[in-house]
Amino acid sequence: MTATVTTVRRPERNAWVQLYVPEIVKGLAITSKQFFKNLGAAALGKRGDVVTIQYPDVKRDYPARYRGLHRLTYRDDGQVRCVACMCCSTICPAKCIHIEAGQHEDTSIEKYPVSFVIDELRCIVCGLCVEACPCDAIRMDTGIHAHPFYERDKAFLDREALLALGIPSTAKQGGHLKGGHAGGH
Ligand code: SF4
Ligand code: SF4
Numbered sequence: 001m002t003a004t005v006t007t008v009r010r011p012e013r014n015a016w017v018q019l020y021v022p023e024i025v026k027g028l029a030i031t032s033k034q035f036f037k038n039l040g041a042a043a044l045g046k047r048g049d050v051v052t053i054q055y056p057d058v059k060r061d062y063p064a065r066y067r068g069l070h071r072l073t074y075r076d077d078g079q080v081r082c083v084a085c086m087c088c089s090t091i092c093p094a095k096c097i098h099i100e101a102g103q104h105e106d107t108s109i110e111k112y113p114v115s116f117v118i119d120e121l122r123c124i125v126c127g128l129c130v131e132a133c134p135c136d137a138i139r140m141d142t143g144i145h146a147h148p149f150y151e152r153d154k155a156f157l158d159r160e161a162l163l164a165l166g167i168p169s170t171a172k173q174g175g176h177l178k179g180g181h182a183g184g185h
Contacts, residue, residue, distance in 0.1 A: 067125050067140040070118050070157065071165035080159070081169045082137040084111040088129035096122035097129060113159060120146045121155040136171035138162075 016022060041048030053060065062068065073081040084101035102114035123146070130140050142165050149155045 062143050062145075066143065067127050067130075068142040069120065069140070069144045069146055069165065070123075070129070070162055071139055071142050071167065072116065072159065072162040073137055073139060073166050073169035073171075074163070075169065079109075080112060080116075080137070080163060080166075081135060081171075082113045082116065082133075083109060083135060084113045084116075085134065087132040087134060088138055091128045091132040093126060093128065094119075094122045094124050096120075116159040116162060118157045118162065119155055120157055121149065121152070136169045139167075 011017075038048040038050050041050075075081050082099075084099055086099060086101070089095075089097035089099050096119040098115070098117045098119075099113050100115035101111045104110055104112045125140075125146075127140055129138055144165070146155075
């Protein structure tokens with residue numbers, strides 16, 4: 001079998017091309033044309049084909065699966081959904097979740113987080129904590145990205161801050177369910 005060889009013609013680099021000046025002028029002409037076109041559109045109150053946005057006054061919509069700041073979810077009765085099982089803090093590769101567990105007075109719940117702190121500056125936004133949680137207690141679907149912090153401790157989101165962003169969990173609640181039987185999370 002004979003091999004087929006395709007010869008690719010190299011572009012000719014004559015003295016005119018090597019001079020660069022004509023190509024620079026050509027590039028500047030394209031940039032200027034776009035500039036005056038958009039300037040004219042702006043004068044008429046239109047956006048033209050400008051792709052930039054006036055951030056932060058205008059913000060782009062994040063995709064539905066965007067991983068934003070964390071939040072903790074609530075139970076049906078408004079209590080924190082988390083049962084302090086430590087799955088999230090164990091799997092976290094950045095070791096930025098710190099949980100202090102307490103004994104819940106309701107024996108069907110057993111434990112709850114007395115303290116739950118996430119260091120958002122150390123977080124690498126991998127989403128493993130959300131994947132590891134067995135009861136939909138932690139999510140990253142706030143649609144809010146972690147903004148720069150002027151003070152280091154402002155990057156620590158504690159239980160109250162995480163609950164302030166919280167929403168009711170859609171997971172089936174464990175312990176004593178309405179209807180009388182016990183079930184998993
Ligand atoms: S997203 Fe990843 S790095 Fe951030 S807290 Fe969750 S597990 Fe840790
Ligand atoms: S958020 Fe979920 S995984 Fe983390 S401690 Fe609470 S229940 Fe466990």
